[in-house]
Amino acid sequence: MGALTIASANMTMPVRCVLPLTEPVVIAVADGLGGHAAGEIASEHAVHRMAEMSPRLLSPDDVDVLLKNIDEEIKDHANQHTEFSGMGTTVAGLLLNSDGNFWFNVGDSRTYRLEGTRLRQLSQDDSPPLPPSDDGKPVTTNFITQSLGGSGSTAMVPHVGRDHEPDPGTWLMCSDGLSDLVALEDMERIIAEAxxxxxxxxxxxxxxxxxxxxxxxxxxxxxxI
Structure with a gap:
């Protein structure tokens, strides 16, 4: 299956690693909700469970089931610990296996595919549509329509799809802390110039x-690669 290079940052020092792709691999970002402590617990639980289950994820249906299970696990934890009421997390990522590449998300964290110097969004934002701004800057909102866990009363429905483009592939995953503040064309320019x-x-x-x-x-x- 080749290899996977990953560069990531959520602090001042970026980290890079190279991983052999010998089994299904999940790569993802998660952004916690419901206060710092509660959100951190929810996001850590989500990524740990995805890492734990990644060798068994063979299809988009497997990803769908896992995300729904994580949603219930986070809600159960919040119900048992009232100080964490409303805890939740967004997630966006990829499942890479021998059958192809599959994207998934819940909430407003995003996955893009880099095509030349252009970023094409694969994920689907779980946020209400907003009117365009007059100054051309990104229009943002802190409101999301669903998450893993959280206080919503409706059933969570993950977005899962196949990336049909051939390998080798390059993807950018990010929380709304990036996509809400940096315009798409600026992200494209930054990557191209780096x-x-x-x-x-x-x-x-x-x-x-x-x-x-x-x-x-x-x-x-x-x-x-």
Missing amino acids: GSDEAAVHALWQAAMDASGRDNISILLARR
């Missing part, structure tokens, strides 16, 4: 911080 993936994720992180970034900023740039 000398390495590590430099790219650090420059993206810095751009979000320079735009008064106060939200969690999680960025992951992955290449299947």
Whole structure:
């Protein structure tokens, strides 16, 4: 299956690693909701469960079932610990296996595929449509229509789909701490001008911080090689 290079940042120092792809692999970002402590627990639980189950994820249906299970697990934890009422997390990522590449998301964290110098969004935002701004800046909202866990009363329905483009592939995953503050064309320019993936994720992180970034900023740039 080749190898996977990953550069990521949610702090000032980017990290890069190279992983052999010998079994199904899940790569994802998660952005917690419901207060710092509660959100951190929810997001950590989500990514740990996905990592734990990744060898068994063979199809989009498997991803759908896992995300629904995680949703119930987070809600059960919140019900048992009232101080964590409303805890939840967004998630966006990829399942890479021998059958292909599959994207998934819940909430407003995003997955893009890099096609040349252009980013094409694969994920589907769980947020209400907003009118365009007059100044061309991104229009943002803190409201999302669903998450893993959270206080919503309706059933959570994950977005899962196949990335039909052939390998090798390159993907950007990020929380809304980046996509809400840095315009798409600026993200594309930053990646194109960076000398390495590590430099790219650090420059993206810095751009979000320079735009008064106060939200969690999680960025992951992955290449299947």
